[in-house]
Amino acid sequence: MEQNNSLPPFQGLASPQGAMTPGMPIFSPMMPYGSGLTPQPVTNTNSLSLLEEQQRQQQQQQQASAQQAGVPGGLGQTPQLYHSQTVTTTTLPGNTPLYTATPLTPMTPITPATPASESSGIVPQLQNIVSTVNLGCKLDLKTIALRARNAEYNPKRFAAVIMRIREPRTTALIFSSGKMVCTGAKSEEQSRLAARKYARVVQKLGFPAKFLDFKIQNMVGSCDVKFPIRLEGLVLTHQQFSSYEPELFPGLIYRMIKPRIVLLIFVSGKVVLTGAKVRGEIYEAFENIYPILKGFRKTT
């Protein structure tokens, strides 16, 4: 059945099996991450569980159709036909697999895909990664602050040492329990490298520092769709997901459910995506929102 080895089968999340190998650009823009809940413009349901159910049904459909199809190798890589992002308001397929046609049957898409819809050529750039690591031993913040360079410690204001390094330009908060938060890196690998450097600094100061449970907690990305957006229209149709209060914040706050991502959408067309634990969620969320934003493009 699954003869194709070039692309992994579609899962709910867009991450491949296995850990992410650093340095390799796995998540290129040509791979559509159109899985998950494509936010549908006109739904009257208010509860999240209903939405999740709908989305689960869609995924099951896709799984069923994906299993029927073998993989014609040559057919696989054309994203434009089966990209899941259609502009219809009926139930959208969550993830339309690229290869729905068997070699025997003609290429009839299971769900009608608008031929004009293709993946946006835009890749969100990562701006900030927040990660945590456990150094595994209790630390004396006073000695660290006194002996390390670029460290500040003001126990009355905050109970941690704030250390900065220049190479991956990052900032770390080091707590006396031995836990550390590293912020400011632009990629996962840089964040890990920076955390290791901080751990080394602490180790050189004489503490038996280890490098336990490195985990990326949050990833922030941003991009530009290059056209102005009608936020009022977007908040009218996607009321359950959006919150737009010009008095409080000039951007629209869109809380996407399927990849649990919060997007800040601005009138200028700039989009900030945050709340991701893996890079693929950011890409997936952007691919989900792009057709919706195209629908609310300002015409003047």
Place this chain on the structure above:
Amino acid sequence: MVISTVTPNSGVRASRSPSADLWDFFSPCSGDVLALPKVQCPNHPDAMLVEDYRAGDMICPECGLVVGDRVIDVGSEWRTFTNEKATQDPSRVGDAQNPLLNGGDLSTMISKGTGAASFDEFGNSKYQNRRTMSSSDRAMLNAFKEITTMADRINLPRNIIDRTNNLFKQVYEQKSLKGRANDAIASACLYIACRQEGVPRTFKEICAVSRISKKEIGRCFKLILKALETSVDLITTGDFMSRFCSNLGLPKQVQMAATYIARKAVELDLVPGRSPISVAAAAIYMASQASAEKKTQKEIGDIAGVADVTIRQSYRLIYPRAADLFPPDFKFDTPVDKLPQL
């Protein structure tokens, strides 16, 4: 008592005992054994009987037949006038309840004694209860009082106060925002109620009458919308025009011109991303500067709650198209090309 009948169909009725007369007119509903007997006029079974409580009669309005007799009077035993000695109200009924909001507190309490025997030797009253009246809803009653105080300061009508109370009750019963200060929730409910009634108040206006910061009110506002699963309409520039203009003392033509300018500016997308309040303030500035009643940016900023630099920024955006923004029938005191340019 003799029942006076007009034209009895079933012959003349002599005087009988009252109870027998009453029962004659009772007729159970057909086919329904369990139904209570209904009193109805024999000639007009469909007529709704009018109750004359003073005499204790039920009278048919069609023919004037006194159907019921010796009906128990539910009026008060005595007449109460509000004159001196108002503290001693002999009415046993008490205050009007607010059952929608309080949950029907029907408990009674012992009042303070009045005689000499109820005070001990030091002058303190012997029985001191009055403390735990309705502990479960004390916070809610407090909040209602706070809401009424806040609404009073900005002269909000009763319907908005009622809506706010209802919202607060729903939020309070849900307990999802239990950790937040009640005043913050009350202020946010007031903001939502004004929005829902179609007369939005800016966050700064609500801040002015509340002790809570705008940030906290904004946070509670979003939390309440999520908790109650409601949404509110987007604010528009026109919602604030009448209030701002009348606070500034601008005449109706200027207000209408400012409304038109702001609406046109938003339609032509001259001010993308600007808060509607800022656009409204800039429109008021332009309209007032073109009319006889010129207001400064500072005055307008004061009323609208926007900084005068903000008005300046928005004004700079709408100034280039000023000629298109004015309504066609506007009487210019200062022509368009002489409008201030900053």
